Amino acid sequence: MKKAPRGRNVAGIIPIAGWKNSFDFPWPDYLQPIRQGMLAIERSVYECAYAGCDSLWIVCGEDVAPIVKERIGDYVLSPRYFEEKDFVKNKGYHEKWVPIFYTPLSQKDRDRRDSLGWSALHGALMAFQLSDKMSQWVLPTKYFVSFPFGLYDTKFIREHRDAIRGPNSFFLSHQGKTVRDGLYLGFTFFPEDWPKFKHHVKNQCTGGSRDLPIQERWSSRHFTLDKIFDVDVISIDKKIEIPEYYSLDTWEGLQDYYSSDMKIPRPTRKFMKPYHHRRMIEGEEY
Secondary structure, three states: OOOOOOOOOEEEEEEOOOOOOOOOOOOOOHHOEEEOEEEEEHHHHHHHOOOOEEEEEEEEEOOHHHHHHHHHOOOOOOOHHHHHHOOOOOOHHOEEEEEEEEEEEOOOHOOOOHHHHHHHHHHHHHHHHHHHHHHHHHHEEEEEEEEOOEEOOOHHHHHHHHHHHHOEEEEEEEEEEEEEOOOOOEEEOOOHHHHHHHHHHHHHHHHHHHHOOHHHOOHHHHHHHHHHHHOOOOOOOEEEOOOEEEOOOHHHHHHHHHHOOOOOOOHHHHHHHHEEEOOOOEEEOO
């Protein structure tokens, strides 16, 4: 497997394809407001940016991509700029722009492996394949996965940024449970771990044999996170416990979050503003 020549290049993965909406709203669950002026998916973007990701890859369907892109944009400004701008002479020189890519699931995975967990793996695959076509210097050396459906304070990510970008695996946990137990908590994995996850899913899937009833074919499309990421051969090198955690998989969980005292910090207006790539076509700006 190809590797980046040196240094660390962390790709942030935000999977939203494959999620079955829990609320009877006209909008998807990841567009649910979690505080004034902030949506659930924006919390994940903020989390990945605070983790020090060099690129963000949002896995979503073609039907919702324009809505998400209109809200999120094509770039996000690294939060480290706001930490360092008051201590440098040339502020613009220290700006770091993190590109955001939008990718759908493959057609061959539709109704076969299109679960939320596989969506995260597909985002990592697209990040690796497209980066490989651009340059070996932008190949991801590590992936950080953030789920918009888990709600917790992002300050823990900020405090452990070096560990996330470091050479060891990193998992967030709540009451001793991680993504391996089905919780929507951030974690990292490496490019060499991807084939292990794929074989783990393939070995558990029933396949598409016509000898099976239709409802029993391709069981991997219903796999939960623990079914995909609970692989014993992949170690957990560093695990950080978070005190409060809420999920968007039930209405009761959302009510518990709204009634709690936890307040997820909202980034500054300059960070939250969607930045779009400007294209120049025959001298005309669009």
